[in-house]
Amino acid sequence: MTWRIIKMEKLTLDKIDDFLRGTAFLGTGGGGNPYVGGLMLRQELEKGFEPKLIKGDEVADDDLVLPIANMGAPTVLVEKLPNAKSAVKALRKMEELMGKKCKALIAAEAGGINGTLPFIVSAYTGLPVIDADGMGRAFPELQMCTFGVYGVNCSPVIVRDEKDNEMIVNAENNHASEMFARVICMQMGTKSEICLYPMTGKQMKETSVHHTVTLAYEIGKSIGDARDKGTDPLDGIVEYFKNSFDKRFCKLLFQGKVTDLLRETTDGWARGEVKITSLTDPNENILVKLQNEFLIALKNGKPLAMVPDLICLVDLENAEPITAEDVKYGQRVNVIGVSVPPNMRTKAALDTFGPVPFKVFDKYIPIEEIK
Incomplete structure (x- = not known):
């Protein structure tokens, strides 16, 4: 089968489960569990909301495009839920600062709950959502966006909480924006709604990872379709990436059981880190290190895959993606690695969100080159 859905025209109730599954996969453990965001989005769809999904080239070059996101630790987001009205107020404050109205929303990251948040805000504002994002996955820090890598200023950052506390961060560089916004977020309970990286349509087209909403849906659908047919959903994932509209390298890195967990x-x-032991050889194991997201998988100290390539844990039986906060002792999992697109592998990109900035390895080795 060849997948050629270049754009998912609409996000409808019958597609939401596949979409959420795909955002969890792209979250590589982080981004926040999309379950709660899915409940919020499903509620809006049941009210008759019809989100408009547009391609990047449908946006005028001088239009104002705004990313919306939740900031914080995914483990906290389990208990401290997202607040759509707070996100909308952050958007309105950014419009006020920019002196013009936003014409389209975009996800800061495609993974986890932040893949769903733009659609929820769209329900409140009527703004279209662009089929793109700034990470192609999820990353833990604000400067780790392709928007910033290719020249968009992260500041100003509007940081808000459910109590109507609001702070505006204007910093000298994108890393400083992350540092100051993180401190504010921690004071707000380690969960905030933010609006950041205000950009023109032209900047969005040049700096985004495109078609990631469609990508999330198709990943989720490949898993769901395999289950429906009674075939191995792991094969469904690998086959999808082999034949998708933006072909990616994908492989099974390891299969085993969670035998130790630090979080x-x-x-x-x-x-933290997750130790996974082989189901057939108790002396064979791997270690997966995480900072919100899974960053590197090591076997005997040697890498199997590393950031920015995707490292995804999925259930051994049904391939349901497992987020970092949901990893449990005794779980049987497949560990899957997937390559990222070229604009996430440039020197500038790797200097921002490669293994060296994360201090997990001394150089980047593409997953397809690791033997």
């Missing part, structure tokens, strides 16, 4: 919330992030 703690520090400095505004969920950090």
